[in-house]
Amino acid sequence: MEERVRKKGENGVPKGYIGVKEVCELFGKSQKTIYQMIAEGRLPKPLKDGKLNIWDRKTIKNILDYAKFTK
Secondary structure (H helix, E strand, O other), rough: OOEEEEOOHHHHHOOOOHHHHHHHHHHHOEEEEEEEEHEEEEEOOOOOEOOOOOOOOOHHHHHHHHHHHOO
């Protein structure tokens, strides 16, 4: 069962989380590519908050940091 997040922050995204638009900007990829990366297991599945797909900000930051470190 998917975890639901309740407290809202800026732009309807709960504080400490980021939406798909920001994930796309951080990775420099389109939404289609982000969802392909999820399907391939390269990114974690998002949490659901109503209709929003959101990720824990720290998790995404750790993935980006690891990717930079391994280049």
